[in-house]
Amino acid sequence: MIPVPVRATTAVRPAVAAGVGCSSPPTLHIAGPGVVGRALLRALAGQVDAGRVRILAVSDRSGTAFDPAGLDPLDVAAAKDAEPGLAASGAPFVDWDGATAAAEVPADIVVDLTNGPPPGHPPASPLLAALRAGKDVVTAEKTVLARHPGQVRDLLAATGARLRCGATVGGSVPVLDALTRGLRGAGVREILGAWSATTTFILSRIEAGVGFDQAVADARRAGYAEADVSVDLDGHDAAAKAAIVAQQAFGLDLTPADVVRKGVGAADIAQARQAGEMAHKLRVVARVTAEGAEVGPALLPDDHPLAVDGADAAVLIRTDLAGDHVLRGPGAGGDATAAAVLADILSLLDR
Numbered sequence: 163m164i165p166v167p168v169r170a171t172t173a174v175r176p177a178v179a180a181g182v183g184c185s186s187p188p189t190l191h192i193a194g195p196g197v198v199g200r201a202l203l204r205a206l207a208g209q210v211d212a213g214r215v216r217i218l219a220v221s222d223r224s225g226t227a228f229d230p231a232g233l234d235p236l237d238v239a240a241a242k243d244a245e246p247g248l249a250a251s252g253a254p255f256v257d258w259d260g261a262t263a264a265a266e267v268p269a270d271i272v273v274d275l276t277n278g279p280p281p282g283h284p285p286a287s288p289l290l291a292a293l294r295a296g297k298d299v300v301t302a303e304k305t306v307l308a309r310h311p312g313q314v315r316d317l318l319a320a321t322g323a324r325l326r327c328g329a330t331v332g333g334s335v336p337v338l339d340a341l342t343r344g345l346r347g348a349g350v351r352e353i354l355g356a357w358s359a360t361t362t363f364i365l366s367r368i369e370a371g372v373g374f375d376q377a378v379a380d381a382r383r384a385g386y387a388e389a390d391v392s393v394d395l396d397g398h399d400a401a402a403k404a405a406i407v408a409q410q411a412f413g414l415d416l417t418p419a420d421v422v423r424k425g426v427g428a429a430d431i432a433q434a435r436q437a438g439e440m441a442h443k444l445r446v447v448a449r450v451t452a453e454g455a456e457v458g459p460a461l462l463p464d465d466h467p468l469a470v471d472g473a474d475a476a477v478l479i480r481t482d483l484a485g486d487h488v489l490r491g492p493g494a495g496g497d498a499t500a501a502a503v504l505a506d507i508l509s510l511l512d513r
């Protein structure tokens with residue numbers, strides 16, 4: 163008998179080796195050695211050792227470790243684990259922030275793993291600085307893409323730079339790949355996503371009988387929650403992802419402000435506590451069509467494809483020609499998100 167896993171997993175995307183044996187491998191600048199950034203540095207060690215890529219620079223909020231000869235990713239990750247600032251890493255250091263370094267460091271690809279500008283602030287982001295300089299970009303940072311689609315599109319058109327953003331929606335679950343590649347010819351009609359993994363984690367803990375404050379503390383300790391969980395519970399995180407999905411799947415110039423949004427309130431938390439007894443789960447669900455997007459809490463039967471637990475994410479894609487597709491898997495966490503970022507880096511190195 164074939165041992166079938168009880169939990170569904172997402173398809174594995176092939177990692178394409180590039181530049182093997184090349185004397186001058188493509189170069190990277192990584193902005194944001196946080197939870198995802200450090201996981202990426204560790205995941206890149208094998209690629210660096212094989213000579214497929216060289217890491218020229220890593221920037222945090224204190225400045226930039228920059229060595230044209232190449233940084234050792236494991237050393238940088240260990241230094242950031244030990245000390246808050248990169249100056250202590252021992253590597254050559256300049257006081258450029260991520261956006262300045264994205265323009266100044268002569269890297270082929272800029273990887274934006276920063277937190278993004280707060281609402282209302284000018285978007286001085288590594289992503290935008292890199293695109294202005296005509297550099298290719300890989301990003302897990304969703305806010306700039308979600309809020310400034312026109313600016314990003316104009317920069318891509320003007321410079322010919324390439325952008326990969328698979329990690330911005332669904333963590334390791336290849337939602338955008340499915341929409342822009344695999345199912346592009348299938349006539350995508352409707353996308354339903356439980357892709358606010360932090361909210362799912364908190365609601366899952368509450369369903370398990372844990373108090374609200376404890377559930378939030380657990381999410382923070384696991385590295386899933388932002389300092390301000392209202393970004394997740396009010397639906398802002400799900401709405402930003404819905405905007406990116408609407409842009410990518412339907413070419414809409416939708417921003418989070420255009421997404422009809424309802425957050426998780428006290429009554430919903432109370433409902434989540436009782437949902438388990440009714441064989442249901444309360445989850446924040448986004449719905450995206452060619453007409454627009456909406457986000458809000460939904461009570462789902464336990465066996466619904468979007469009724470994920472923990473930090474998993476799930477998406478249900480309805481198409482005209484190829485039926486329904488479900489993707490689900492880890493939607494947050496350093497290693498899982500770094501896997502999606504690395505896949506995007508490898509796809510750029512491949513072409």
Ligand SMILES: NC(=O)c1ccc[n+]([C@@H]2O[C@H](COP(=O)([O-])OP(=O)(O)OC[C@H]3O[C@@H](n4cnc5c(N)ncnc54)[C@H](OP(=O)(O)O)[C@@H]3O)[C@@H](O)[C@H]2O)c1
Pocket residue numbers: 193194195196197198199221222223224246247259260261274275276277278302303304329330333385386493494495496499
């Ligand atoms: N964690 C996840 O599961 C997950 C999943 C999908 C997408 N994402 C996205 O991925 C990005 C990184 O997430 P994370 O969890 O790794 O966040 P994090 O742990 O808070 O790390 C953010 C990093 O960005 C750095 N940073 C912030 N502003 C900067 C600037 N102006 N210049 C240079 N560096 C700057 C911070 O520097 P310091 O070290 O000096 O503070 C920190 O190293 C975020 O946009 C997040 O939304 C995360």
